[in-house]
Amino acid sequence: MENHIDSAAQPKSHKQPANILELLLALAILSVSMYPLVYIFRISQVPRQKTQTEYLATLLAHHVIETIVARKSVNPSFLPFMSEAEPVVQSSDSVAPVSHYFRGIGEDGENITENDPGQLYWHLKQFSCQIDTYYLEGALYKVIVYISYLNEGRKMRVFFERLLPQADSETDIGDEF
Amino acid sequence: MKRRRGELSLDGIITLAFITVMIATGLAVMQFHLSRQIEQRVDHDITIGYNLILQNLRQDTRVGKKFEIIENGVAIIGANGRPAAIYRLIDKALYRFDEGEKGQLIISNLEKASFRLHPELKNLLIVNLLPSDKMQLPFFTSFALRGGLS
Numbered sequence: 001m002e003n004h005i006d007s008a009a010q011p012k013s014h015k016q017p018a019n020i021l022e023l024l025l026a027l028a029i030l031s032v033s034m035y036p037l038v039y040i041f042r043i044s045q046v047p048r049q050k051t052q053t054e055y056l057a058t059l060l061a062h063h064v065i066e067t068i069v070a071r072k073s074v075n076p077s078f079l080p081f082m083s084e085a086e087p088v089v090q091s092s093d094s095v096a097p098v099s100h101y102f103r104g105i106g107e108d109g110e111n112i113t114e115n116d117p118g119q120l121y122w123h124l125k126q127f128s129c130q131i132d133t134y135y136l137e138g139a140l141y142k143v144i145v146y147i148s149y150l151n152e153g154r155k156m157r158v159f160f161e162r163l164l165p166q167a168d169s170e171t172d173i174g175d176e177f
Numbered sequence: 178m179k180r181r182r183g184e185l186s187l188d189g190i191i192t193l194a195f196i197t198v199m200i201a202t203g204l205a206v207m208q209f210h211l212s213r214q215i216e217q218r219v220d221h222d223i224t225i226g227y228n229l230i231l232q233n234l235r236q237d238t239r240v241g242k243k244f245e246i247i248e249n250g251v252a253i254i255g256a257n258g259r260p261a262a263i264y265r266l267i268d269k270a271l272y273r274f275d276e277g278e279k280g281q282l283i284i285s286n287l288e289k290a291s292f293r294l295h296p297e298l299k300n301l302l303i304v305n306l307l308p309s310d311k312m313q314l315p316f317f318t319s320f321a322l323r324g325g326l327s
Contacts, residue, residue, distance in 0.1 A: 066301060070319075
């Protein structure tokens with residue numbers, strides 16, 4: 001009788017770790033099987049608005065760099081001066097001057113205001129433009145254009161930089177990044 | 178044979194995993210399909226068209242010597258005095274015509290396309306595009322003529 005009880009208890013004690021292993025295996029397989037769903041969900045997710053804001057900031061930085069290139073082409077001694085972060089549109093609630101590179105570029109030849117026929121005001125109001133200029137060895141200047149904006153209370157910046165030759169240099173103009 | 182509660186057989190696990198994979202695949206396909214529908218409805222990939230404009234205009238202004246503002250567009254004049262490229266808004270769509278006058282659709286569903294020269298710099302083109310969908314991002318940037326310099 002005692003032997004019978006022991007033989008019944010033996011397989012039960014062996015079965016316990018097997019159950020945990022099975023459970024872990026099940027969880028692992030289920031986790032792996034769910035990965036395609038997570039992956040497809042991630043790649044098909046609609047990009048958030050901040051990506052578009054970043055894209056527009058990049059376009060504005062491109063505008064500033066191209067303005068510098070155009071001005072440098074007309075006047076080889078031109079050197080962009082440094083500036084603090086300045087707004088790119090003229091708003092009634094701010095007395096800060098509009099950035100030099102965004103003055104008079106509205107369709108009416110004025111600064112971009114709320115009544116701008118190009119309907120850009122509300123899209124550009126959040127941005128400000130800052131210019132840093134550094135002298136480098138090798139008769140070169142480095143200009144860095146920062147376009148900054150706020151995203152959920154955090155300051156975000158997009159920047160382009162470009163190498164400019166000194167006025168008496170024959171060095172070709174570098175590429176922007 | 179008495180079946181014990183709380184146990185999961187290997188066959189059961191494989192069956193469950195197979196069902197889960199099938200459900201996950203179905204949901205993934207549905208999600209992908211829905212995402213494509215949303216993309217079409219709101220024309221979410223407007224930046225693809227914008228990137229095409231950036232790419233083409235940067236390429237054309239590298240060889241261009243002069244801008245010529247024309248009706249509903251702009252012509253970039255090359256070194257030979259002939260247009261290297263012409264950009265024109267036709268039926269709310271922006272087309273690029275090359276030297277062979279072969280037209281290429283760049284972007285559609287535009288309410289307005291504005292090409293104008295900078296008030297002080299005649300070698301700087303300011304481009305402003307407004308999509309028909311007001312919720313979409315506008316395009317605003319400039320392009321300087323390189324004339325083969327860089």
